[in-house]
């Protein structure tokens with residue numbers, strides 16, 4: 104019977120040589136400040152609020168079941184039509200930059216952009232992944248734009264599981280993620296959540312970029 108003294112005995116030499124040339128390391132998440140200016144954020148909020156509401160459908164559940172255990176927030180869908188194309192162009196530029204790090208095979212946006220509205224006390228979105236299983240497996244990167252002025256609400260903070268680390272680092276991320284017009288990009292399989300809203304209103308824009316499922 105074959106016995107190995109270490110795991111590296113099991114890895115073909117050719118693969119070991121290849122791995123030694125890789126400089127890549129896993130990054131989650133990537134932060135982009137000031138992607139949209141305050142006036143642009145207000146413009147997106149205005150457009151989002153004019154859209155019909157799809158009240159927090161948690162897609163990917165059984166037959167897209169409405170799951171108020173997992174999320175309480177209003178969502179609407181912003182399409183890349185002539186009027187909103189500039190928004191998608193900016194999102195695409197951020198994704199392209201982020202993917203210089205991730206180097207995933209990407210084909211494009213998987214759906215319209217989700218305009219999310221936390222405007223009732225207690226609105227939240229529990230820990231979840233955006234992609235990985237079923238029909239959502241094609242989602243590979245998530246991008247969240249913070250549209251609200253951070254002084255206009257309390258709570259409703261976006262938290263990323265990968266930042267569940269040193270409290271000092273996590274606090275500084277929390278502050279960054281509240282900056283109006285900023286974007287955060289992370290692999291769609293990473294767990295994240297939005298804490299319950301305490302006061303005011305928070306608006307965000309969420310988009311997913313997809314490609315062939317990970318092999």
Ligand SMILES: O=C(O)CCC(=O)C(=O)O
Nearest residue numbers: 219233247261297307309
């Ligand atoms: O509103 C946010 O900050 C994030 C929303 C979210 O996690 C999602 O729609 O998957």
